[in-house]
Amino acid sequence: MQPSNSLREQIIAQYDAMSAQLQQAARYVLEHPEEVALVSMREVARLAGVQPATMTRLAKYLGLPGYDELRAQHAAALRQGGDGFAAKVRQRVDEGSERGASDTASHMLQGLSAQLAKLCEPDSLRRLEATADRLRSARKVYVLGLRSSHAVAWHFHYVMTLLGERSVHLDGPGGTGGDALIRATPEDVMLVISIKPYATGTMELAQLAKEQGVGIVSITDSEVSPLVALSEQAVFCPTESDSFFHTLTPALAVSEVLCSLLAEFDRPKTLEALQQADEHLLQLNTYSEAIPRRQ
Amino acid sequence: MQPSNSLREQIIAQYDAMSAQLQQAARYVLEHPEEVALVSMREVARLAGVQPATMTRLAKYLGLPGYDELRAQHAAALRQGGDGFAAKVRQRVDEGSERGASDTASHMLQGLSAQLAKLCEPDSLRRLEATADRLRSARKVYVLGLRSSHAVAWHFHYVMTLLGERSVHLDGPGGTGGDALIRATPEDVMLVISIKPYATGTMELAQLAKEQGVGIVSITDSEVSPLVALSEQAVFCPTESDSFFHTLTPALAVSEVLCSLLAEFDRPKTLEALQQADEHLLQLNTYSEAIPRRQ
DNA sequence: TATAGTGTGAAACACATGGATCATTATTTC
């Protein structure tokens, strides 16, 4: 499904030498070849977040006479790919039979995909919404997730930090993670993430918080999780995988959805917060587009 | 590869009742659905040997608001078929969006599900395997992921720690994260995780490691990511979501698959390591099945 | 044969498209 492979490779090869805007355009073209073939240049430009003129410039930069040629090549590739569907599936089957590791990987990914799809069931959605609502009403959100759930907790907190200032991550060096709860009030909510086996530390802190009147909501793996008894709201996510360990991918997805729901609730404020974050990070030179020069 | 089957069937059903010109247009549309999606109406009309107005009339005859809708449906069909394997899943997304338009959460989850399914394409699987192989051959594995990628890096490291002792997480308080590289050798490999925007610190550390002869493999978001130039192997994962921020769910899934492939490689050793970990954590009272009693 | 009704083609339209130009702004380079 690539436009005339050589063109695609050419874009990749010349990418590093392009200007920022050109790179942004090129990246979109690489990642959405179908759109290039199917919609107008102006629309592609809009989707890519660049000026229409930039798309023309990209085409010229690649040595093509104009944007029309760029689209023509993508269209040709799409025409081909459409019919070659059966061939592709066959290729996949062949390779699968050759190698075992691919099977493992593919099987696992398909399983995860199915698990996420399953989270769309009405009951899950209802729980997601209710949890988001509860978080929304909080003055502060304390985020707690130890051991395997640390990744999810941290990521939720990270995104919430970009979105505003209400999130407090209950973790830290030297075992001081719980100290932030010192000034917790009933106006606050704690998001607890834990899957089986449930970390003792998580349970203890959660219960302590509850005794302080803090509302508890949780992301956990079962209706019989000990967290359920503590929580006002809970979202359940599958953790089974055919590997040796439990998967956290659905839990992370759930946390991202929660972030999204919270962000969506007050779009103007979200946008403002993101812009602030952008400026801050820009001043700190946090991000770079290329490999930085060192000496 | 048919436009929204129902539309196609509708054309067939109404075909007999059409006038001669309309039939000629309809026949061409049925036989060349890709062209309808890819070229202008006037061009389709020319190819079909009818007047431009006839194409408009055909669309209206089918109950559509105009020709644009006819093309849009063909384009949607082509988009699905184009990516081949993920088509089935994608269709579910479309159907889903029809049903509950207001349901952000459901839409987002289905999108993520589709992205994971897409990772099963042969190219991705090949890259996953190659990356796992490279990691397997390493004496030590340094794991680097800053900012948003921290969650993925940490989780990979955490699982690897349960599986053995080869993993070193390049992070730590007080900005000492990179210090672990002091004794890195060419026998080691660094797993770098970074998505756009790429953290400067990540790029610098990765390049430093490379200069020390450490092999680099990466999980990143594009073929034109600056990490690709540094890496022996790279796995690409989508990060787009319809929320304000990029999603890390596919990246986490990829890291879990990598862990799984590594674990699978030497099952006996893996099992032994896991048992060791179990015993250790048991002695520390790390986990509890119920809400612990406190006083 | 006259006539109402339908199908068809040609032209006109309002608008969106890709491309080009030029002023302004960043970024180098000296």
Add this chain to the structure above:
DNA sequence: GAAATAATGATCCATGTGTTTCACACTATA
């Protein structure tokens, strides 16, 4: 720090777009 150069954004233009309108031709019925 100034000059030169490249990159970017805004505007304009000729062309192509989908649609509508209207006149004409054809058909079927009385």
